[in-house]
Amino acid sequence: xxxxxxxxxxxxxxxxxxxxxxxxxxxxxxxxxxxxxxxxxxxxxxxxxxxxxxxx
Numbered sequence: 001x002x003x004x005x006x007x008x009x010x011x012x013x014x015x016x017x018x019x020x021x022x023x024x025x026x027x028x029x030x031x032x033x034x035x036x037x038x039x040x041x042x043x044x045x046x047x048x049x050x051x052x053x054x055x056x
Contacts, residue, residue: 006022009015 002022003026006019010019
């Protein structure tokens, strides 16, 4: 949806900067989401390891 808006804005204005800015924002957003997933997985792994240590 936002990509369509950015693309349509480019088509109407001829200003490619708005479309490229959208693409940059999406890359940043993807990086943030990926980083949060990694942190979540690491937290779950360390929690699992501490649970195992408590059982011993």
